[in-house]
Amino acid sequence: xxxxxxxxxxxxxxxxxxxxxxxxxxxxxxxxxxxxxxxxxxxxxxxxxxxxxxxxxxxxxxxxxxxxxxxxxxxxxxxxxxxxxxxxxxxxxxxxxxxxxxxxxxxxxxxxxxxxxxxxxxxxxxxxxxxxxxxxxxxxxxxxxxxxxxxxxxxxxxxxxxxxxxxxxxxxxxxxxxxxxxxxxxxxxxxxxxxxxxxxxxxxxxxxxxxxxxxxxxxxxxxxxxxxxxxxxxxxxxxxxxxxxxxxxxxxxxxxxxxxxxxxxxxxxxxxxxxxxxxxxxxxxxxxxxxxxxxxxxxxxxxxxxxxxxxxxxxxxxxxxxxxxxxxxxxxxxxxxxxxxxxxxxxxxxxxxxxxxxxxxxxxxxxxxxxxxxxxxxxxxxxxxxxxxxxxxx
Numbered sequence: 001x002x003x004x005x006x007x008x009x010x011x012x013x014x015x016x017x018x019x020x021x022x023x024x025x026x027x028x029x030x031x032x033x034x035x036x037x038x039x040x041x042x043x044x045x046x047x048x049x050x051x052x053x054x055x056x057x058x059x060x061x062x063x064x065x066x067x068x069x070x071x072x073x074x075x076x077x078x079x080x081x082x083x084x085x086x087x088x089x090x091x092x093x094x095x096x097x098x099x100x101x102x103x104x105x106x107x108x109x110x111x112x113x114x115x116x117x118x119x120x121x122x123x124x125x126x127x128x129x130x131x132x133x134x135x136x137x138x139x140x141x142x143x144x145x146x147x148x149x150x151x152x153x154x155x156x157x158x159x160x161x162x163x164x165x166x167x168x169x170x171x172x173x174x175x176x177x178x179x180x181x182x183x184x185x186x187x188x189x190x191x192x193x194x195x196x197x198x199x200x201x202x203x204x205x206x207x208x209x210x211x212x213x214x215x216x217x218x219x220x221x222x223x224x225x226x227x228x229x230x231x232x233x234x235x236x237x238x239x240x241x242x243x244x245x246x247x248x249x250x251x252x253x254x255x256x257x258x259x260x261x262x263x264x265x266x267x268x269x270x271x272x273x274x275x276x277x278x279x280x281x282x283x284x285x286x287x288x289x290x291x292x293x294x295x296x297x298x299x300x301x302x303x304x305x306x307x308x309x310x311x312x313x314x315x316x317x318x319x320x321x322x323x324x325x326x327x328x329x330x331x332x333x334x335x336x337x338x339x340x341x342x343x344x345x346x347x348x349x350x351x352x353x354x355x356x357x358x359x360x361x362x363x364x365x366x367x368x369x370x371x372x373x374x375x376x377x378x379x380x381x382x383x384x385x386x387x388x389x390x391x392x393x394x
Contacts, residue, residue: 041076043394046092048364050387055099057136057146057372057381065098069387071107082117106150108132121163130154138329138348138370139311142179144190144298146379150182159198169210171200189300191223202239209240214251220296226261227302231294233271250274255294263302263338269294283317295333303337321356342375354391362391 046069053064071092078085087110094105114126134150136142142153159173175196181187196218202210216233235253242248255271258264271293278286291309311329318324329348335341352366365388374380 041074043075044073044391046071046073046364046389046391048387048389050385050389052096052383052385054381054383055096056148057383059146059378059381062381063099065096067094067096067387069094069107069389073391084113084115086113087111102134102148105134105148106132123161125159125161126157127159128154128156138331138346139309141295141298141307141309141331141333144186146381147183147186149186151186152178152180154178167204169202169204171198171202173198173200188224190296190298192227192296193221193223194296195219195221208242209238212237212239212251214253225300225302227296228260229257229304230260231255231257235271245279246277248274248276257294257304259302259304261302267294267304269306281317283315283323285315286312287315288312297335297337299335299337301338303335305336306334308332323354323356325352326350344375344379345373347371347373360393362393364389364391 048069049066050069051064051066054062055065056063069092071090073088073090075088076085089111090107090109092107094107096103096105108131110128110130112126112128115123117123130153131137132150132152134148136144136147137153140153142151155175155177157173157175159171161169161171163169173196175194175198177194177196178192180191196216198214198216201213203212205211212235214233214235214237216231216235218231218233220227220229222228233253233255235251237249237251239249240247250273252272253270255269257267257269259267273291273293274289276286276288280286289309289311291307293307294304295307297303297305309329309331311327313325313327316324316326327348327350329346331344331346333344333346335343348368348370350366350368352364354362354364356362366386368383368385370383370385372379372381
């Protein structure tokens with residue numbers, strides 16, 4: 001439900017894109033108030049020192065290590081009455097003091113959002129999210145449990161919205177998701193490309209509320225395993241701007257998935273996703289997302305997993321100089337693959353704080369706790385990670 005709101009004479013026409021998780025992914029704060037620049041872009045460099053008490057996400061033989069992370073953040077916001085471009089690049093690496101065999105880890109993320117309004121009735125939106133890292137991503141459900149391995153993930157969408165009448169509009173979209181691992185074993189099990197074609201029919205029922213009927217077709221193509229599948233989604237919901245500070249949207253319906261390959265079959269399952277964003281005071285926001293449905297398994301062989309994900313993130317401004325972020329994520333996963341069915345529950349809590357010492361320099365600190373409760377003992381683990389550091393803005 002990512003949206004690009006564009007004002008029109010009749011309704012708030014939005015290019016709403018399939019999927020919502022990337023909206024709530026923690027991002028560098030290079031574009032936040034407090035940083036300054038006389039350039040057409042904003043930039044900062046950061047450096048941290050910290051400790052990780054389970055660098056391999058292991059159930060037993062836990063191994064801890066100190067680490068340093070350094071990198072650069074580059075952000076730009078370019079806009080005129082018809083066109084807007086937002087881009088944010090965070091590029092760095094993490095160097096572990098004592099992690100045998102894998103001491104350097106990439107930490108690169110790119111977010112790009114572009115919209116262009118051809119006329120008061122027609123709008124084009126392009127959204128791209130890319131990341132190259134080695135840590136499991138609890139928010140997006142990426143990387144295999146107990147697997148610290150470099151991977152590249154991207155979610156790219158192009159969408160076209162057209163307002164046919166004062167109340168009725170449509171949005172047509174195509175999304176390309178990719179997941180590729182550097183490690184050959186992980187790549188053999190879990191490299192895939194996903195195509196999603198979406199069609200929305202939107203009706204303005206109230207000045208700030210759109211009722212939405214939506215159809216999606218998705219195809220998952222595994223590069224090495226015979227685990228391909230295709231799905232039909234039949235969904236309904238609303239997109240609402242309840243106030244200048246509160247936005248909410250949801251989709252609910254069903255997914256009808258066909259599994260290809262020698263052990264193929266048909267699976268029908270409920271589908272639900274929602275997003276909420278609320279700015280409760282200047283510089284302070286609450287974001288909440290939920291998703292319930294089928295996902296690709298992160299295990300070898302054909303199958304799927306039933307998943308529920310929820311996450312909430314609070315960004316609070318304490319006066320002019322101090323900013324804090326608190327986030328909590330939970331996912332329930334039921335794996336239907338070769339062998340017995342098993343479940344996993346994953347929780348992730350994080351706290352971050354930034355204090356602006358000068359116009360250019362801030363002190364940063366953070367803590368993250370992750371716990372994987374799995375029916376398979378070897379996948380069960382917990383992990384603590386803490387860091388302190390600083391950011392210099394240009």
